[in-house]
Amino acid sequence: MEYMSQEGYDKLVAELRQLETVDLPQVKDAISEARDKGDLSENFEYHAAKREQGRILGRIRFMQRVLENARVLDMSRVHTDCIQLLSRVEMTNLANNSRMTYTIASPHEANLREGKISVKSPIAEALLGKKAGDEVEVKVPAGTLRLRIESVSI
Template identity: 75%
Template sequence: MEYMSQEGFDKIAEELHHLETVELPQVKDAISEARDKGDLSENFEYHAAKREQGRLMGRARFLQKILENARVIDKSLLKSDCVGLLSKVRITNIGAGKSMDYTIVSPHEANLREGKISIKSPIAEALLGKKAGDEVQVKVPAGMIKLRIESVSL
């Protein structure tokens, strides 16, 4: 079981729907069209379409599994004073003096460009359960960094 936001759940469900209603039918049409061209043993279009069909079906199964095991979190039940799943956190790298804003999300929703980090990332794991004003040390690939939590909200 994996907890996630309603937004993340909807995004995955939308991707699955698009795969099933748009992309897979297009690939099936491509396979049918390539099959009509004759000899399949040397038909590159046929083999490429079959590979794409396999990739899309694998992705669809993966997304279905995520949705089957997902539990959407009711934000009203979450604490806003300490860091947890779906918390918005402003942290400062004490050594570099640089502030960053992150939202702690499930691994399937993580997207650094959007400021969403996985709850399983080293930084998020170090922040869990901490409050504004707390300082933590985190081991990251670049070494140890010291972070101060400036604010926590939902």
């Protein structure tokens, strides 16, 4: 079972619909057109379209499995007293006093540009269950980070 926000669930549903209703029919049309051109053994367009069809079908199957096991987290049951999934955490790197803010998200919603880190990342795993004012040490590929949690919100 995979917990996620309503926003993340809706994005996955929209992407699945796009793949099933737009992308897959386009690829099927491309395969049909390439097949009409004759010899399939040397037909680059045909092979490229078949590869794309396989990629799309694989993505569709993957997303269907994710959505089957997805559970939307009820925001009214999320508390701000400790860090958990969907918590917004402001923290300070004690080595250089730089501040950063991240939202703990499901692996399917993680996007560093949006400030969302996966609940399965080393930083998020170290933060889970902690409270504002706590200090944590996190082992990351670049070494060890010492972080102080400044605030926790939703």
